[in-house]
Amino acid sequence: MIELLTRLGLTGRVHRVLAAIALAAACLALLWLWARSHDEKQQAAGASAQREGDLRETINRAEQGNAARVEIQDAFNRGDGRSTAVYDQCLRTARTPANCERFLPREQATDR
Numbered sequence: 001m002i003e004l005l006t007r008l009g010l011t012g013r014v015h016r017v018l019a020a021i022a023l024a025a026a027c028l029a030l031l032w033l034w035a036r037s038h039d040e041k042q043q044a045a046g047a048s049a050q051r052e053g054d055l056r057e058t059i060n061r062a063e064q065g066n067a068a069r070v071e072i073q074d075a076f077n078r079g080d081g082r083s084t085a086v087y088d089q090c091l092r093t094a095r096t097p098a099n100c101e102r103f104l105p106r107e108q109a110t111d112r
Contacts, residue, residue: 082106 075083082105090100 072085072089075085082103084105087100087103090103091097094100
């Protein structure tokens, strides 16, 4: 095969073509490695942003829960312990709603 190429005077061209193919393959390999690295960085950034958003949501929900707890506790400690917030909290845990009537404000208790 090489003898045929030598007779035709194509050995220099073959070397150039092989060198060009090798150079193109190296460029494609570098491009592929760069794209893979870029994708991994983007995935890490996206995961980080997702975690940050989840943590913010957790903090917001904890703050809302604490505010509701404080509101119920304040309503219970105020006066005779009757309020709609305390009544609603009692309804969530009581077996029978009649057990929670004692927490209704007086004006609502007479309406029932």
